[in-house]
Amino acid sequence: MESKIRHYSNMLKNREITCQELTEKYLAGIDTSNKDLNAYVTVTAEAAIEAAKKVDEKLSRGEEISQLEGIPMTLKDNISTKGIETTCCSKILEGYKPIYNATVWETLQAQGAVLLGKTNMDEFAMGSSSETSYYGGASNPHNINHVAGGSSGGVASAVGGNIAVYGLGSDTGGSIRQPASFCGIVGLKPTYGAVSRFGLIAYASSFDQIGPITTTVEDSAIVYDAISGYDKMDSTSQGRKGAPTMDTLKNDIKGMKIGIAREYLEGVRDDVRVCIEKACEVYKSLGAEIVYFNLPALKYALPVYYILACAEASSNLGRYDGIRYGYRTDAYKDVNEMICKTRSEGFGDEVKRRIMLGTYVLSAGYYDAYYKKAQNLRGSIVNAFKNAFKSCDVILAPTVPMTAFEKGNAISDPIETYLTDICTVPVNIAGLPGVSIPCGFSENGLPIGMQLIGNTFCESTILNAAWQYENAVGSEVFKASEYGVKL
Amino acid sequence: MKYEMVAGFETHIELATNTKIFCSCTTQFGGDPNTHCCPICIGLPGTLPKLNKQVIKYAIMAGLATNCEIANISKMDRKNYCYPDLPKAYQISQYDKPLCEHGYVQLSSGKKIRLTRIHIEEDAGKLIHKRGDTYVDYNRGGVPLIEIVSEPDIRSVEEAKEYVEKLQQIMRFIGISDCKMQEGSMRCDVNISVRPEGSDKLGTRTEIKNMNSITFIGRAMEYEFQRQVDLIESGGQVEQQTLRYDDVSNTTSSMRGKEDANDYRYFRDPDLVTISVTDEEIDELRKQIPELPFQKAERYVKEFGMNEKDAQNISKYRRIAEFFEEASDGVKTPKTVSNFIIGQIFRRLETEDDKEKFDIAITAQQLKELVKLIDEGKVKNNLAKSTLEKMLDTGKSVTEFISESDMAGMDEGTLAELCKKAVEANPKAVADYKAGKVKALKSMVGFVMKESRGKADASAAEAKILEIIS
Numbered sequence: 019m020e021s022k023i024r025h026y027s028n029m030l031k032n033r034e035i036t037c038q039e040l041t042e043k044y045l046a047g048i049d050t051s052n053k054d055l056n057a058y059v060t061v062t063a064e065a066a067i068e069a070a071k072k073v074d075e076k077l078s079r080g081e082e083i084s085q086l087e088g089i090p091m092t093l094k095d096n097i098s099t100k101g102i103e104t105t106c107c108s109k110i111l112e113g114y115k116p117i118y119n120a121t122v123w124e125t126l127q128a129q130g131a132v133l134l135g136k137t138n139m140d141e142f143a144m145g146s147s148s149e150t151s152y153y154g155g156a157s158n159p160h161n162i163n164h165v166a167g168g169s170s171g172g173v174a175s176a177v178g179g180n181i182a183v184y185g186l187g188s189d190t191g192g193s194i195r196q197p198a199s200f201c202g203i204v205g206l207k208p209t210y211g212a213v214s215r216f217g218l219i220a221y222a223s224s225f226d227q228i229g230p231i232t233t234t235v236e237d238s239a240i241v242y243d244a245i246s247g248y249d250k251m252d253s254t255s256q257g258r259k260g261a262p263t264m265d266t267l268k269n270d271i272k273g274m275k276i277g278i279a280r281e282y283l284e285g286v287r288d289d290v291r292v293c294i295e296k297a298c299e300v301y302k303s304l305g306a307e308i309v310y311f312n313l314p315a316l317k318y319a320l321p322v323y324y325i326l327a328c329a330e331a332s333s334n335l336g337r338y339d340g341i342r343y344g345y346r347t348d349a350y351k352d353v354n355e356m357i358c359k360t361r362s363e364g365f366g367d368e369v370k371r372r373i374m375l376g377t378y379v380l381s382a383g384y385y386d387a388y389y390k391k392a393q394n395l396r397g398s399i400v401n402a403f404k405n406a407f408k409s410c411d412v413i414l415a416p417t418v419p420m421t422a423f424e425k426g427n428a429i430s431d432p433i434e435t436y437l438t439d440i441c442t443v444p445v446n447i448a449g450l451p452g453v454s455i456p457c458g459f460s461e462n463g464l465p466i467g468m469q470l471i472g473n474t475f476c477e478s479t480i481l482n483a484a485w486q487y488e489n490a491v492g493s494e495v496f497k498a499s500e501y502g503v504k505l
Numbered sequence: 506m507k508y509e510m511v512a513g514f515e516t517h518i519e520l521a522t523n524t525k526i527f528c529s530c531t532t533q534f535g536g537d538p539n540t541h542c543c544p545i546c547i548g549l550p551g552t553l554p555k556l557n558k559q560v561i562k563y564a565i566m567a568g569l570a571t572n573c574e575i576a577n578i579s580k581m582d583r584k585n586y587c588y589p590d591l592p593k594a595y596q597i598s599q600y601d602k603p604l605c606e607h608g609y610v611q612l613s614s615g616k617k618i619r620l621t622r623i624h625i626e627e628d629a630g631k632l633i634h635k636r637g638d639t640y641v642d643y644n645r646g647g648v649p650l651i652e653i654v655s656e657p658d659i660r661s662v663e664e665a666k667e668y669v670e671k672l673q674q675i676m677r678f679i680g681i682s683d684c685k686m687q688e689g690s691m692r693c694d695v696n697i698s699v700r701p702e703g704s705d706k707l708g709t710r711t712e713i714k715n716m717n718s719i720t721f722i723g724r725a726m727e728y729e730f731q732r733q734v735d736l737i738e739s740g741g742q743v744e745q746q747t748l749r750y751d752d753v754s755n756t757t758s759s760m761r762g763k764e765d766a767n768d769y770r771y772f773r774d775p776d777l778v779t780i781s782v783t784d785e786e787i788d789e790l791r792k793q794i795p796e797l798p799f800q801k802a803e804r805y806v807k808e809f810g811m812n813e814k815d816a817q818n819i820s821k822y823r824r825i826a827e828f829f830e831e832a833s834d835g836v837k838t839p840k841t842v843s844n845f846i847i848g849q850i851f852r853r854l855e856t857e858d859d860k861e862k863f864d865i866a867i868t869a870q871q872l873k874e875l876v877k878l879i880d881e882g883k884v885k886n887n888l889a890k891s892t893l894e895k896m897l898d899t900g901k902s903v904t905e906f907i908s909e910s911d912m913a914g915m916d917e918g919t920l921a922e923l924c925k926k927a928v929e930a931n932p933k934a935v936a937d938y939k940a941g942k943v944k945a946l947k948s949m950v951g952f953v954m955k956e957s958r959g960k961a962d963a964s965a966a967e968a969k970i971l972e973i974i975s
Contacts, residue, residue, distance in 0.1 A: 098551040111550070118544045120551060219550040224775035252553050253778050330775055333585050336594025337548050341641065353589055353639065380585075380770035389772060 019488055019496050021236035022183055023089055029505070030077065030088050037077070037088035040505075041070040041132055044090040047181040047503040048134065055157045055501065057166070057175035057182075059095055060103050061135035066090065069132045076130075086244055087130030092182040094170050095136040096143055097228065098217035099123055102133075106219050107151035108141045110364030111344045120217020121249045122186060122228050129244060134182055138172025141366045142335065143193055143221040145169050146435050147428035150368040155425065158200060159499035160464055164422040167197030173231045174201040180502025184232045184241055188218055190225045191323050192417075192442025195454035198231055199417035199467025202456045202497060204484070205231045206238045209474045210449035211256040213242075214249030220334040222327035223254075225446040234496070235455060235485040239263040242477060259475040266478045271486045272305030274479075277410030279313035282441055286419040293458035293466045294416055300490050301414070306483075309410050315402035316444055318395045323443040324436060325379050325392040331369075332376030338364065368432065396447055403448045403473075412483050413471040416441050417454040421464035441469070451477045455484050456495045465497075507702040508734045511710075512665055512695055512726065513657035516672060517650050518682045519628065519690040520563045526627045526649035527554035527597065534688055538633070538642035546647035548592035553776050556581070560649040561604065561780060563681040564625045565790050567651055568605025570675050570797060571620055575787050579604050581625075581777045585770045589641050590630040598626035598652075600771040604780070610655075610671050611799065613817075618668050619656040626650050645689075651681075657696065657707065662723045669693060669719055674798045677861070678823050686717045693717075697726060698743065699733045708733070709743040713750050713757055725750040729757050801826055809839040818851075819843055824863035831869035837880040845872065849893055866900035875903045888959040915961050920953075923961065924969040927952040935974050946970065 029035050045063050052058050073088035093099060096106045098116040105111040119127070127133075140150040148171025149155035156171040158164040159179035166175035170187030173194075177185050178201030187194040189207035198205025206229045213228045220226060230241035243264055248257030278298070283291055298308050340346035340360030347359035365373070379388035406413060418438055428435040445452040450471055457468040472480040488496060498504070525532055528545035545552045568575050582600035603624035609617040628650050630643035653672065659665050673684040673691060684691040693716045698708035713729060716722045728750075733743050747766075748757040796804070801820035805811045811819070820826045829846055833839035854860045875893060878884040884892070884907060892906045899905070915923075927949045928935055937945035946967060953966040 096551075098549075104550075106550075114550070116544075116549065116551070118549070118552075216553050217551040220776075222775075251555060253555055253776065254553075329772060333583050333595050333770070333772070336585060336587060337550070337592060339587065339589070339594065341589055342547060342592065343549070357587065377770065380772055382768045382770075385770075385772075 019234040019236075019492060021240065022233050023085060023237045023240050026089055026183060026505070027083070027085050027087070030073070031083065033077065035505070037070040037073040037132065038067060040088065041066050041090050041134075043503050043505070044134055044181060044183075047501075051179055051181050051501045054162050055159060055166070055175045055179045055181070056154055057137055057156050057172045057179060058092070058135045059105070059107060059138050059151075059153045059172065062102055062133055065102075066132050066134050069130070073130055073132070084129050085240055086126065088132060089183050090132045090134050091126070092134050092137045092173060092176050092185040093123060094139050094173050094185065094187045096139060096188060096219040096221075097123060097186060098219065099133070099136065102136065104136065104219065105152070106142045107139050107153055108365065108369065109152045109345055110338045110360070112152075114344045116217075118217065121214035121251060122245045123217065125245055125247070137170075137176050137182075137185060140169035140171070140193075141369050142219070142331070143169040143188060143190055143226075144331070144368050144372050145428070146192070146196060146438055147423055148172060148197070149425070149429050150366055152366065157425075158422045158464070159501045160202060161422070161462070163425060164464060165200065165425055165428065167200035167422060169193040169197075170205075170231060171197045174198055174203060174205070177201070177231050177233060178203045178499055180498065180504065184230055184237055186228055186241075186245070187231050188221075188226055188228050189446065190221050190227075190327060191439050191446050194229045194231060195417050195442050195452055195467070195469055196439070198454045199456075199469075200422035200465065202459075202465030202467075202495075202499070203231060203233050204235055204238045204453065204455050205229065206242055206453045206477070206481070207445060207451060208242060208246060208477060209451045210446075211254050212246045212258055212451070212475065212477065214247070214252045214255045216249055216251040220330075222330040223334060224330060225323075225327055227446075233498070235453075235481060235488045236264075236267060238453065239267050239481045239485070242481070246477075256475075258477070260478060263478045263481045266482050267485050268489075269482050270305070271301075271483055274306040274412070274483060275410040276301050276306050276308050276483070277406060277413045278308060278310050279316065279406065279413060279415065280310060281313050281316040282413075282415035285440070286416050289458070289460050290416050290419060290421075290466050294414065294468055297414065297457050297468055297487065300487055301483075304486050304490060311406060311409060313402055313406060315395075315399045319399060319444045319447055320436065320440055322392045322395045322399065322447055323439070324375070325388050326396065328372045328376030329380050329389050330376065332373045332380065335365075335369065335373055340364070371432065399444060400448045403444070403450060407473040411472075412476075412480050415469050415471060417467035417469040418442070421460045421466055445469075445471055450474060451480055453480050453484050455488060456497075457487075457491075458495050459497075508699045508730075508737075509702045509704075510660055510662075510697065510699060510726070510730045511657050511707060512659040512697045514653070514655045514659070514665070514668065515694040515696070516653040516655075516669070517692045518567075518653065518672075518676055518684060520560055520649040520651060521680070521682050522557060522559045522563065522649055524557060525647035526557050526560050526625070527647055530647065532648045534690070536644050538640065539644065541644040542646070546592075547643050554597060554774075556777055556780070557649065560625055561782065562790060563649075564604050564623060564651050565782065565787060566679050566681055566794060567653070567676060568608060568623050569787070569791050569794050570679050571605075571608040571610055571623070571653070573605035573608030573620060573623060575605055575782065576602060577782055577784070578602070579780045581774045581780070582771050583774045584626075586767050588629070589639070590632055590643075590646070592630065592643060592646060596627055596629065597774055597777070599624035610668060610675070612664060612667050612671065613799075616658075616664070618658045618664070621654040621656055623651050623653050626652060657698070657710075662726050665695070665726055666719050666723055669722060674821060678797055679794055686719065689717060691717075693722060695722060695726060697729050697733070699730060699737065709745050711743065711746055711748050711757075713748045714760060716750060718752075721750060721752050724752070724755055725757060728755055732757065798826070805839075805843075809833070809843070811840055811843055815843050815847055818847055822860045822863060825860060828863065828869045832872040832876065834873070836873060836876045838876070841876050841879060842872065845876070845893060849890065850897070853897060865897060867896050871896060871902050878903065878907070882962075885959055885962070887954070915957060920961055920965060921969055923953050923956050924949075924966055924973055926956070928970060928973050938974065
């Protein structure tokens with residue numbers, strides 16, 4: 019598959035299209051498609067045109083432009099953008115305009131990125147369908163009766179629906195990879211610490227990581243190389259280790275060991291498993307070796323994730339009290355009532371559920387039984403992966419055990435929905451990089467995704483393996499939806 | 506029955522770093538509300554803390570100066586509670602792995618008040634109540650604090666006061682805090698209980714919050730001790746609760762009981778990495794710890810033969826001790842220097858604050874010049890005293906007030922002349938002396954001193970007069 023970013027960048031450089039024209043096409047695409055997709059919650063048309071004009075001026079002066087310069091893109095609504103509403107799709111942050119930029123946006127803006135707007139998501143990134151959004155869920159561009167997934171559903175819907183060339187999402191328990199899988203596109207969750215979290219509104223700080231959602235593997239590599247790096251504003255940041263992923267993206271993978279952990283395939287829908295098996299055949303044909311092993315620690319992944327993530331969330335979300343910014347209730351007697359009513363009215367059900375769960379597991383008398391135990395198990399899972407990577411270079415697994423849910427289903431049964439995170443959360447628990455790429459379609463035409471998981475800071479390896487697969491199968495599985503802009 | 510007081514302290518001290526603990530805002534006291542703030546210290550969504558290294562250094566110095574063990578590995582935790590002055594709804598503090606542990610502060614009696622721990626944390630903002638509304642000022646939010654927790658080793662108000670004073674002196678000496686109680690840069694919570702004398706069981710304690718003056722700490726403890734004793738004597742039981750002290754009525758009242766105690770849901774702050782400090786770094790900081798007040802006092806007694814009280818008075822204030830040491834460096838009699846400081850200079854420094862600031866007109870070198878002249882016998886004591894007063898008034902050096910000829914002293918002939926005059930002018934004194942009144946001699950020496958305006962050597966004059974009249 020040809021890199022969309024490179025394709026557009028070349029068109030701009032060759033003056034086949036002006037940046038303003040390109041941007042206007044995308045804005046027009048949003049106008050027509052967003053009604054169906056509900057991908058964008060804020061469109062920044064004016065600022066986008068302004069940014070595009072600057073790129074055109076630069077081009078007309080004959081200056082060089084960088085690869086991401088002038089490319090229309092989007093950011094998930096939990097990434098802070100100075101002066102532009104950033105709500106996490108929650109009523110409690112209605113009208114909140116940050117006074118500073120997230121480091122990733124600062125970086126991309128400096129490279130001339132054109133921001134089309136902010137995209138829909140599950141409220142505070144809590145959910146798997148983007149339907150917990152205060153603004154309603156985002157639709158799947160392959161079938162709008164199905165969800166785009168979550169929590170970065172808006173970014174996936176916009177990129178899959180061709181109303182953004184690429185976007186940045188965040189992944190706490192699968193929130194980049196799962197919607198990418200549902201929408202038939204590429205989603206990379208980098209190693210914890212590879213990309214700065216400064217400015218990303220926290221859900222669960224020790225899991226959250228920003229990453230790109232793109233239509234091709236090469237685009238993923240281009241964007242990842244641009245946004246990864248050490249940031250002194252984020253103490254947990256370490257930056258990218260080693261050379262840019264683009265350097266080795268297209269390398270031969272002969273002799274690469276691709277591991278299959280049997281536990282990942284348990285309880286997976288048949289068509290999904292068949293796709294994974296087919297992918298193994300593709301890899302064998304490319305000269306890779308498939309190795310099988312067990313990863314029994316995976317059975318603890320879901321409870322560990324929900325206990326720890328909710329615990330951190332209960333603390334992270336304590337600051338929304340209506341005092342300094344965002345929503346505040348109308349009538350109150352005193353400050354306590356004001357805070358209570360503001361939070362009761364401002365947060366949705368899923369957020370409240372997770373705050374209560376997290377508060378409970380940290381409470382005196384329950385801490386040891388839940389939080390502490392989960393922390394210990396987290397350590398076991400980290401070690402299990404460490405051992406696994408002694409016998410393989412990447413792990414191949416389904417991204418989600420099924421395809422995109424029908425609208426409304428995820429909301430009606432939250433526990434059942436939590437269980438669908440089974441394949442994505444282990445990567446966040448262990449802080450590993452994982453990329454989801456399309457690997458087939460279900461009978462009813464919905465995309466199926468698979469993920470390649472690497473050891474810490476081995477983005478190069480998983481993107482290399484992903485690119486080789488993409489290159490081998492091509493448009494057979496990397497199929498664009500009917501929506502949006504086509505150039 | 507006789508009762509014994511059992512008390513322990515939790516002391517919060519603001520560190521004198523230039524910037525806050527997790528951002529680069531100034532820590533300066535005051536300022537218009539919310540002008541010393543940034544997205545990080547008002548906890549805007551998405552911001553992350555970044556630990557100020559100076560805070561770790563200062564806290565370790567506090568630990569070293571109070572004989573603590575320093576942890577090579579520690580971490581930051583979140584203490585979750587909801588209050589409008591706490592913009593993140595959690596305070597970043599240290600829970601189970603504090604930076605310093607197991608130290609002590611030694612009182613003048615030799616008794617050691619053990620320190621459980623010293624940890625670092627961020628201060629909260631302030632609520633301002635005005636015209637029936639409440640406003641929040643976050644200027645203080647994120648100012649670095651250390652919390653020093655003592656064991657319940659204190660048995661009296663006197664020990665409590667000395668403990669707080671000692672802490673204050675030590676922290677000021679090592680230069681990590683100004684410890685101004687009235688500005689809130691030092692605040693104490695007092696845990697207090699009573700028990701029958703001789704018992705080794707601990708009674709139920711109450712906690713008096715946020716005491717900001719040593720005098721009030723004393724009064725509050727006395728009041729609370731008596732209240733608890735009265736309660737037990739009348740058959741009641743002390744309830745575990747948090748109290749506030751009202752300095753106007755001199756009483757304590759309940760803020761909240763045990764059942765309302767917060768569950769802080771401590772857990773490790775995932776936004777901050779492990780704090781690791783090497784032994785080499787600790788040793789480097791140990792070198793930066795200056796000689797502390799009690800060490801100085803001991804040395805002054807031993808080396809200069811000062812009495813203990815004078816030695817303590819001089820060493821108590823960092824600037825005075827430094828002034829003293831500079832002025833007495835190389836002089837024959839350091840005691841002369843300390844006498845001048847305690848006798849004359851202290852008279853001009855009435856309050857503790859004055860002594861702390863030590864804002865006087867002369868430099869240590871100027872005092873040293875004066876003392877050297879005494880050492881060399883060029884200036885007599887009386888003249889020196891009056892000269893020092895003039896120096897302190899004007900900031901001018903000794904040479905401005907005493908000329909070379911004054912210093913040259915008096916030649917034999919002039920002295921003999923003056924003594925002769927003294928004998929002639931005081932026939933009654935001569936007669937009295939001859940009749941056995943030894944004191945009468947003094948009045949004639951006084952006459953000589955007065956006539957010479959202090960230039961004459963009193964003992965030489967006495968010998969001369971004796972020579973004339975005998």
